[in-house]
Amino acid sequence: MTDNASLSRAFFALHHGLPRQGPGSDDTTRRLLSFVGALPERPRVLDLGCGPGRSALLLAAEAGAEVTAVDLHEPFLDELRAAADARGLGGSITPVNADMGELPYADGSFDVVWAESSAYSIGFDTALRSWRRLLAPGGALVLTECEWTAAEPSAAARAFWERHYRLRTGEENVRAATRAGYAVLGAHPQPESDWDEYYGPLAARADAADPGAPGMAEA
Structure with a gap:
């Protein structure tokens, strides 16, 4: 073993x-950003599980965001620092080594909390509950979550996901977000190309x- x-x-x-x-793409990041609507001139964005910062770089460059980019893997943060400096975005992105389940930020600190392909690491429902407090009034949580797309998943697929991470349908995830106190602004099924x-x-x-x-x- x-x-x-x-x-x-x-x-x-x-x-x-x-x-x-x-899974993801710059087009999907832009599509998700479009759901958020109007933002402050310099929106404060918390990118959780940022990795080497593909989304953070786009949000800083195209949305003018001040991005706090959180990951536990320091080499990914080093990659992000280098990429941000190379693109002239070093002043807009702050890489932070922290646990997304134990974040050191005050309530209402961010206009947007962003989590592409990372909420699963603490669980979708836990993410909904624990990250809501971080949003400023009118703020938005943007995340991606793996879900069932087949009407009748195979027995093998069900058995695999029951062992590793319990999936729900998109409709069930929307209901979970509503129960957690969110107004769901939109959902975007990721294309196969992602x-x-x-x-x-x-x-x-x-x-x-x-x-x-x-x-x-x-x-």
């Missing part, structure tokens, strides 16, 4: 330097990796 440390090292070895660390943008480079990296390296087979 692989220990957690080896699995973690293998996981990050596969993901370092990739264009994305989860998954290709993530899994294509990841598959190439995995094919080139040493399968005998500790944790690599499981990662």
Whole structure:
């Protein structure tokens, strides 16, 4: 059995330097941003589970946001610092090493809380509950969540997700957000191309990796 440390090292070895660390695209980021509506001239955005900052960089460049970008993996934050400086955005993005489940920010600190492909790490319902307090009046929470899209998922698919992360339908997630006190402004099913943008480079990296390296087979 692989220990957690080896699995973690293998996981990050596969993901370092990739264009994305989860399904998504710049077009999807822009689409999600459009749901938020009018923002202050310099909106305060908290990007949780930012990785090397693909979304943070876009939000700073295109929305004029002051982005606090949070991740627990310092090498990703180093990548973000370098990319922000190279694009002249170093003054707009503050990388922070912190746990998204134990955030050190006061209530009402942000106009937008942003979480692409990261809420699952603490659970969708926990994210809804714990992040709401961070929003300023009129603020918005933007996140992505894996969900059932097939009307009748296969038994094998159900068994896999029951073991690893319990999925719900999009409608069930909208109801959960409403119960948590949110007014849902919109939902955007991610296109298949968002998954290709993530899994294509990841598959190439995995094919080139040493399968005998500790944790690599499981990662």
